[in-house]
Amino acid sequence: MKTPSIGTLSFGFVGATVVLLLAIGSPNSRVAPPPAAPTAPPPPSVSARGFSLASTSVDLPTDEGQYPAGPHADVINANCTSCHSASMALNQPPLSGDQWTAEVTKMREVYKAPVAAADVPAIVAYLTAMSTKQPGAAKGKAQDPDPKAAPDVSGGSG
Amino acid sequence: MKLAQATNRRRFLAEAAIGSGALIAAPALAQSMVDLHLPGGPSERPMTSAFPGKGNMILQRIHPPLLETPMSVFNGDVFTPNDQFFVRWHWADIPTAIDVEAFRIKVHGAVTRPLSISLAQLLKLPRVELAAINQCSGNSRALFQPPVAGxxxxxxxxxxxxxxxVRLRDVLDIAGVKPGAVAVRFGALDQPVVAGGPDFAKSLSIDHARDGEVMLAFGMNGEQMPLLNGFPVRLIVPGWYSTYWVKMLNDIEVLAAPDDGYWMAKAYKIPDTPGANVRPGQKDFPAVPINKMIPRSWVTSLDEGQAIAFDRSIPLGGIAMGGDCGVAKVDVSTDNGKTWYKTVLGPDHGKYSFRRWDAQVPLTHAGPTRLMSRCWNTAGIAQPMTPIWNPGGFMRGNIETTNIVVG
Structure with missing residues (x-):
């Protein structure tokens, strides 16, 4: 669809504003449902001015993935698979113990993950050991400018 | 969407649901693996087509979904197919069913006429169509050196x-913004999965919200958008990063004071420095909410690591974006940035769209070869050679390199 001209738009806008205000004034008004198809009925839809939106229902895959076996795997599997897939942590680059502590702290304090304080050392130990085993960890020494540098605990992860 | 297409879509969704059910038994839904050639961490990811409305995607995370578009897709049409458009959700409580008759968008706060807008009403408002790139703030984060979490x-x-x-301005004008309003906050149907977690919401200044470009979109490349891309309505903020493009938008709140919520005040902040760049590890910098995008470009006609036969000259193609304005020109290099060649730009679909570029460029030698592209936008800003660093891994925009092997 081409963008309408300013003239068309302003004309349409006045009309549409009236339509919208009128429509909002009567909350029970509904668009008539489309005629029933001969076989399975289509999902409910609304349409106007040549564009339709049809109700949608989907199934999202669930994740059965777990953290691989290792010391404290039971603790991290019990705590860190419900809000997000294990892959979120498993795909991270090698992080130091301080950096993993900052991540776990952010999950608890900012995102309110129901992780017991007593479980934090075991979770951090698991993740730090995982980072140490990564190929990037050994050669990445020169890339680690400041071992005390933790990622911004308040930052988003977009 | 026509009725026949809707029926097909429904059938497809049904098949996809059956398909995903079968795949759940297999670990990680992997159909094959792909190497993303990441410098800092695990580099392999599964490919999957188990998500509703989605074709073959790089699986970054199942729950909540993070699905990345394979680079080869960008070598096709400059418009990304809906079924290969990237997916990113913060919280895992994502509605899986939308009733288009019941759905409403609330407009409230500092307005004279609070509204509850149905989709039927929204469809009757004056329409606009705009080509625009939606890019995650953290796109290319895995290439940050030193690496950052996220x-x-x-x-x-x-x-x-x-x-x-429809224009957000038109909706705000119907509601009547009260004097003194400073911002507009956008909320959505997805919810935190834990009590007290910060509900995702983003805001724009009132002037930005009323600039006539920010829109409430219900159509994506001519169809209703996949649920995972924000069906039935998402916010479009042309030239700005995706964090503002709120999906499943159902709440528009006009604010009389700046938004001090977590997602504006704490998250998605960038250093208030040139290029959002700080010394690696640096933490003591002033920060501002991420905002306008910057120019970027990529070689898409050859893949990272690809081997090709030697030829004196080869065709090279790719895409570019200006960021918050158009693409002025793109140059390319086949010798690690020493020599640069002009490219021919493809059709202009508007300043917020990808722009195709193509060139015929010489090869000087066999062996490992570093291909580069450099975009200048219409504001005169060029991609820098040197990568930036910041702790969020946001706003990468340097000249990218595609390593190929010439045999």
Whole structure:
């Protein structure tokens, strides 16, 4: 669809504003449902001015993935698979113990993950050991400018 | 969407649901693996087509979904197909069913006429269509050196579409913004999965919200958008990063004071420094909410690591974006940035769209070869050679390199 001209738009806008205000004034008004198809009925839809939106229902895959076996795997599997897939942590680059502590702290304090304080050392130990085993960890020494540098605990992860 | 297409879509969804059910038994839904050539961490990811409305995607995370677009997709049309458009959700409580008759968008706060807008009403408002790139703030984060935590995207957390919808300004004008309003906050149907977690919401200044470009989109490349891309309505903020493009938008609140919520005040902040760049590890910098995008470009006609036969000259093609304005020109290099060649730009679909570029360029030698592209936008800003660093892994925009092997 081409963008309408300013003239068309302003004309349409006045009309549409009236339509919208009128429509909002009567909350029970509904668009008539489309005629029933001969076989399975289509999902409910609304349409106007040549564009339709049809109700949608989907199934999202669930994740059965777990953290691989290792010391404290039971603790991290019990705590860190419900809000997000294990892959979120498993795909991270090698992080130091301080950096993993900052991540776990952010999950608890900012995102309110129901992780017991007593479980934090075991979770951090698991993740730090995982980072140490990564190929990037050994050669990445020169890339680690400041071992005390933790990622911004308040930052988003977009 | 026509009735026949809707029926097909429903059938497809049903098949996809059956397909995903079968795949759940297999670990990680992997159909094959892909190497993203990441420098800092695990580099392999599964490919999957188990998500509703989605074709073959790089699986970054199942729950909540993070799906990356394979780079090869960008070598096709400059408009990214809906079924290969990237997916990113913060919280896992995502509605899986939308009733288009019951859905409403609330407009409230500092307005004279609070509204509850149905989709039927929204469809009757004056329409605009705009081509615009939706790019994640953390696109290409996995290439940051030293590495930073967060979703480990390569370059595919972006896409370009023709968005059809209505101007946010028109909706705000119907509601009547009260004097003194300073911002507009956008909320959505997805919810935190834990009590007290910060509900995702983003805001724009009142002037930005009323600039006539920000829109409420219901159409994506001519169809209703996949649920995972924000069906039935998402916010379009042309030229700005995706964090503002709120999906499943159902709440518009006009604010009389700046938004001090977590997602504006704490998250998605960048250093208030040139290029959002700080010394690696640096933490003591003033920060501002991420905002306008910057120019970027990529070689898409050859893949990272690809082997080709030697020829004196080869065709090279790719895409570019200006960021918050158009693409002025793109140059390319086949010798690690020493010599640069002009490219021919493809059709202009508007300043917020991807722009195709193509060139015929010489090769000087066999062996490992570093291909580069450099975009200048219409504001005269060029991509820098040197990568930036910041702790969020946001706003990468340097000249990217595609390593090939010439045999």
């Amino acid at each position: 979703a480990q995207w390569r370059h595919g957390a972006m896409g370009n579409a023709k968005w059809l919808g």
